[in-house]
Amino acid sequence: MRFNCFFLFLLVLLASQENVYSQVGMGNTNPDPSAILDMTSTTQGVLTPRMSSAQRLLIASPADGLLVYDTDEGAFFYYENSIWNKLQSEIRDNYKLVKNVSDLAEELTAGGGSTYLLDTNTFYEINGTIVLAAPIDINDSYVSGLDANEDILVRAGGAIFTGSTGGSIRSLTLTAPGGSIFGLTGSGAETLVFQNCIIANSGSVGSISSFGVVFMNIIQLVNNTTGITYTNIGNVLLSNVAWFDTNAGTFETYVGTFGLIEKISGFCKVPAGATGVDVSADPDVSQGTILSVPFSGLGTYVNGYTMLGGSYPGYFFDNDWYVSCPGLPFEADSNTSGYYYMTGNTTVTDFVTAGADTPVKIAGTTTATSLFRTSSATDNRLVYNGKNTREFEVICTGTVDNDANSPNARVYEFSLFKIPNGMAGAVVSAISSERRFSNNDIGNFTLIGIVSLAPGDAIEVHGSVNNVGGTLNTVVTRLSVILK
Structure with missing residues (x-):
């Protein structure tokens, strides 16, 4: 009887052997058809063999895919193509992926619930559209997307970036309907790097003040109500900044003191009612450069300097700027x-x-015109107001009425008189001419030459005569002086 029962059990076991070896479910009764082993648990995991490095290396003929945990290395190793490979599981503590605004919950808490205070020196990767509930304090971190058209930061009614620190912002679209992109005020030492971004559909691009360096490169600005104001910044470096004609207001305003402003390439398409660049607050700039930035459209390209002596008719900037752009006068x-x-x-x-x-200065009232980086506050004098020493061509013509009575003809010498800034002047003998006049004679003279002038140097026209005896009422009735 016992033999019959055992035989029956053996037959059942053999009959079910195919199912036993084809799939095994642990913790479930319905293993996945694609799995030979399907384990389900909410309280336990899988524990692989644990061994030392020496023991791992002594495994005979390990199969590709063999997995063990090396207790010496504190890591998993798998075998493939005759090599044991370590499974890397290093944790990056300076990186955060942001796919939803909830991913910034810790930063919002750190900012007291009113600001997203980012971690210093941390890379925040923006993935998709993130609608912000508060401004971001970038706090010297790195905020970037991978595709500026797809990775977007949005905040309605307020600023996106505020605070007193710098950082890096790259490859994003920034939009602040009814609000602004920037509201940054530093201490004078901070650096902001802003690259490969789009600013669109915002109430204002905003303001940046008291930073050490502001660097912007490859920026598109589209459909913004007004632009940005830069105030008291050490170095403003703008490269390939593109203002489209869908923007309104004033695109760029400069106020205060700057070490360097450099704006290169890009373009300004200024529609009617808008202004491209505003320097009417007369910013103090050690060196300003605007180069190869085409200005076009029906709006005001530049609202220029207004300070006395700071600008010239038909020009916009003071003497510390170099401007060479299509649409603007060369300065x-x-x-x-x-x-x-x-x-x-x-x-x-x-x-x-x-x-x-x-030599004596030619007397008379002169009228100055066509002045650029020169001034003429005194009759018969031009002052060079440029930034660097350079050579100039001087052309002068005059008419002399020798109203005189003398037994002999008089010889007049006319010459350029150079007055170095803050120093006594002297005749430039290389630029002179001589003319002999009889009594009551009228004649002309011409001066042509090259003179080197430093900022603040001045030129005049002087004359002398070899004989001052008798009656001498000489009048230079006409005088024209060109410096170029």
């Missing part, structure tokens, strides 16, 4: 010019008091 020391003249003059030049062969 540089190399384009310096000045012109003054007088006609119908009746003022006598007093050669008698000066004495024979002693």
Whole structure:
């Protein structure tokens, strides 16, 4: 009887052997058809063989895919192609993936519930569209997407980035309907790097003040109500910043003191009613450069300097700027010019008091025009107001009425007179001409030459006569002086 029961049990076991070896479910009664072993648990895990490195290396003929835990290395190893490979599981403590605003919950708590205070030196990867409930304090972190068209930060009615620290922002679209992108005020030492981004559909691009460096590169600005104001920044470096004609207001405003402003490439398409660049607050800039930035459209390209002597008719910037852009007048020391003249003059030049062969300034009231980086606050004088020393061409013509009575003809010498800034002047003998006049004679003279001028240097036209005896009422009736 016992033998029959055992035989029956053996038959049942053999009959079910195919199912036993085809699938095994542990913790479940319905293993997945694709799995030879399907384990289900909420309280336990799988424990692989644990061994030392020496024991692992002594495993005979390990199969590809063999998995063990090495207790010496504190890591999993798997065998493949005759090599034991370590499974890397290093934790990155300076990286955070942000796919939802809830991923910034810790940062919101750190900011007291009113600001997302980011961790310093941490890379925040923005993935998708993130709708912010508060501004971000970038706190010297790195905020970046992978695709500026798909990775977007949105905040309605407020600023996206606020605070007093810098950081890096890259490859994102930023939009703040009814709000602004930036509201940053530093201490003068901070650095902001902003690259490969789009600013769109915002109430304002915002303001950045008291930073050490602001660097923007490859930025598109589209459909914003107004632009950005830079205030008291050490170095503003703008490269390939593109303002489209869907923007309104004033695109860029500069206020205060700057070490360097450099704006290169990109473009400004300024629609009617808008302004491209505003420097009407007369910012103090050690060196300003705007190069290869086309300005176009029906709006105001530049709202220029207003301070006395800071700008010139038809030009926009002061002497510390170099501007070479399609749509704007060329502004540089190399384009310096000045012109003054007088006609119908009746003022006598007093050669008698000066004495024979002693240069004296030609007298008369002159009118100055076509001044660029030059000034003429005194009659018969041009002052060079540029930034760098350079050479100039001088052309001068004059008409002399030798109203005199003398037994002999008089010889006049006319010359350029250079007055270095803050120093006594002297005749430039290389730029002079000589003319002999009979009594009551009228004639012309011409001066042509090259003179080197430093900022603040001035030029005048002087004359002398070899004989001051008898009656001498010489008048230079006409005088024209061109500096270029």
